[in-house]
Amino acid sequence: MAYRIDLLTLFPDLVNNYCQFGVLSRALREQIIMLQCWNPRDFTSDRHATVDDASYGGGPGMVMKAEPLDMALRAAQDGCSDARPVIYLSPQGRRVDHDLIESAAAGKGLILLAGRYEGIDERLIEKRVDEEWSIGDFVVNGGELPALMVVEAVTRLLPGALGDDESALQDSFSAGLLDYPHYTRPAIYDGEAVPKVLLSGDHQAIAAWRMKQSLGRTWSRRPDLLGNIELSPDQLKLLDEFIAEAHQLGEPS
Numbered sequence: 001m002a003y004r005i006d007l008l009t010l011f012p013d014l015v016n017n018y019c020q021f022g023v024l025s026r027a028l029r030e031q032i033i034m035l036q037c038w039n040p041r042d043f044t045s046d047r048h049a050t051v052d053d054a055s056y057g058g059g060p061g062m063v064m065k066a067e068p069l070d071m072a073l074r075a076a077q078d079g080c081s082d083a084r085p086v087i088y089l090s091p092q093g094r095r096v097d098h099d100l101i102e103s104a105a106a107g108k109g110l111i112l113l114a115g116r117y118e119g120i121d122e123r124l125i126e127k128r129v130d131e132e133w134s135i136g137d138f139v140v141n142g143g144e145l146p147a148l149m150v151v152e153a154v155t156r157l158l159p160g161a162l163g164d165d166e167s168a169l170q171d172s173f174s175a176g177l178l179d180y181p182h183y184t185r186p187a188i189y190d191g192e193a194v195p196k197v198l199l200s201g202d203h204q205a206i207a208a209w210r211m212k213q214s215l216g217r218t219w220s221r222r223p224d225l226l227g228n229i230e231l232s233p234d235q236l237k238l239l240d241e242f243i244a245e246a247h248q249l250g251e252p253s
């Protein structure tokens with residue numbers, strides 16, 4: 001059964017247009033995911049289809065009204081009996097990372113709520129939202145891009161979504177490490193040659209080189225990640241070699 005995502009947004013066209021490309025469009029076509037947008041504007045009853053109003057207490061910016069969102073949320077939930085968490089994309093939420101995406105991908109689906117303006121009425125969050133997720137400590141204009149990032153990251157982990165399921169397993173973070181460097185033709189570009197081992201056809205040597213680069217990159221760029229995993233004796237040996245070579249080259253540790 002398709003992984004089902006409902007997305008509450010004032011800009012469904014923005015979301016649907018993005019989904020017409022690449023991996024997402026194929027995943028939708030092959031019914032690996034199902035994505036439906038719900039516009040709170042369609043759940044208003046006044047002539048102007050009002051979805052926002054001034055902030056109580058004054059100050060700049062508008063606030064998304066609770067009622068149209070609540071009704072849109074009920075419509076999204078009525079359409080599917082599976083229990084799915086309601087996630088509000090918000091800069092104040094839990095930071096999205098690989099573990100969070102992995103656990104989301106293991107479920108049946110998500111209901112995502114994209115805010116606009118100054119955000120949404122707090123009472124709606126308290127009553128109807130299960131979790132708030134942030135894409136980082138910065139603020140963008142709306143929750144659509146953050147929601148699409150979640151949709152795309154989750155989709156990559158679903159069986160059959162990528163041409164080759166292995167490729168998600170090799171991505172950064174999936175084994176707790178950063179990905180190794182990649183090269184493609186030509187073998188010499190701007191005077192720089194591709195590492196010789198990659199042209200050797202020796203699969204074992206290539207795998208060892210890639211693991212060493214992966215470990216070394218993680219050590220030099222994201223040492224915090226190494227604290228979360230237990231390295232095998234072989235991996236420790238490769239990392240020691242990488243560190244020794246880096247020191248020989250005078251690279252800072």
Ligand SMILES: C[S@@+](CC[C@H](N)C(=O)[O-])C[C@H]1O[C@@H](n2cnc3c(N)ncnc32)[C@H](O)[C@@H]1O
Pocket residue numbers: 088089090091092113114115116117118119120133134135136137138139140141142143144146
């Ligand atoms: C301009 S922002 C509102 C920011 C809000 N006034 C605050 O400071 O917390 C409008 C909407 O963009 C989305 N948004 C902005 N930054 C985000 C982030 N870092 N992660 C997830 N969503 C974000 C949220 O849905 C938010 O309701």
